[in-house]
Amino acid sequence: MTESNDVCDQVASPCVLVCLYDKGLDACRGCFRTLDEIAHWSIYTADEQRAVLARLAARRAELGRLTAD
Secondary structure: OOOOOOHHHOOOOOOOOOOOEEOOOOEEOOOOOOHHHHHHHHHOOHHHHHHHHHHHHHHHHHHHHHHHO
16 A cells, blocks of 8 residues: 555545444445445555445445345
8 A cells, every 4th residue: 555645636435424334234334334444444545445435336236226125
């Protein structure tokens, strides 16, 4: 991981202050991050954070499919 002090490269946290861990989803119901992603967010590079955000979209979509059944 490389460090960057470039403010333009910062990625906003997906935290929505609704912290509820779902064992079945293996992620927070509020932000959809795993415990590892939450714990490491502040040390991830901007590229790593963007990769997490991309995975969150897939988790949200999967949860939508599971709850529609």
